[in-house]
Amino acid sequence: TQLLEQSPQFLSIQEGENLTVYCNSSSVFSSLQWYRQEPGEGPVLLVTVVTGGEVKKLKRLTFQFGDARKDSSLHITAAQPGDTGLYLCAGEASNYQLIWGAGTKLIIKP
Amino acid sequence: EAGVTQFPSHSVIEKGQTVTLRCDPISGHDNLYWYRRVMGKEIKFLLHFVKESKQDESGMPNNRFLAERTGGTYSTLKVQPAELEDSGVYFCASSPKAFSTDTQYFGPGTRLTVL
Numbered sequence: 001t002q003l004l005e006q007s008p009q010f011l012s013i014q015e016g017e018n019l020t021v022y023c024n025s026s027s028v029f030s031s032l033q034w035y036r037q038e039p040g041e042g043p044v045l046l047v048t049v050v051t052g053g054e055v056k057k058l059k060r061l062t063f064q065f066g067d068a069r070k071d072s073s074l075h076i077t078a079a080q081p082g083d084t085g086l087y088l089c090a091g092e093a094s095n096y097q098l099i100w101g102a103g104t105k106l107i108i109k110p
Numbered sequence: 111e112a113g114v115t116q117f118p119s120h121s122v123i124e125k126g127q128t129v130t131l132r133c134d135p136i137s138g139h140d141n142l143y144w145y146r147r148v149m150g151k152e153i154k155f156l157l158h159f160v161k162e163s164k165q166d167e168s169g170m171p172n173n174r175f176l177a178e179r180t181g182g183t184y185s186t187l188k189v190q191p192a193e194l195e196d197s198g199v200y201f202c203a204s205s206p207k208a209f210s211t212d213t214q215y216f217g218p219g220t221r222l223t224v225l
Contacts, residue, residue, distance in 0.1 A: 044216070100152040
């Protein structure tokens with residue numbers, strides 16, 4: 001069974017600080033996706049990383065896929081209150097299924 | 111273009127009752143997925159339709175769950191009879207082309223509470 005361990009589960013920091021969220025697995029994924037979910041809504045895709053070692057940037061968010069395609073990280077620089085939300089990672093298994101991390105609830109205090 | 115819609119948004123039923131959840135995918139999307147998130151746990155895959163056919167139903171918990179996708183359009187997920195452990199948020203997602211790794215677009219979910 002493929003599992004994705006996401007950490008931390010909860011993070012509360014001050015505006016302007018940096019943070020990193022991690023997703024780790026012992027399994028290889030063909031791609032890894034990061035989502036953000038707001039209360040009462042479904043997850044919304046932020047980025048997909050496909051190649052081992054790949055780095056993608058989305059404004060202040062930097063996503064990295066591990067060389068072995070087993071782990072990924074999301075780094076936010078100078079966090080803003082608008083970044084508050086639930087961040088989810090999901091790995092794509094060979095049968096098109098998404099294997100999900102448990103999520104990181106992020107609160108950015110002004 | 112309308113996104114993925116789900117109905118109802120909330121459902122509260124008693125153990126032993128039947129509930130049917132509905133998902134309307136984005137028009138023209140071949141793939142339709144059902145997922146479930148139980149409180150405090152990760153989202154888990156339930157099943158995947160390609161058009162009207164069940165491509166993968168390996169995540170369905172047991173035979174109390176029945177999913178259909180009429181004519182390859184909307185889908186229903188019926189739970190009969192519901193048990194306490196079925197409580198959670200049920201998400202539906204769709205993506206455009208069969209057997210590809212397109213972005214999945216998620217609906218807002220149906221929160222099911224079984225008392």
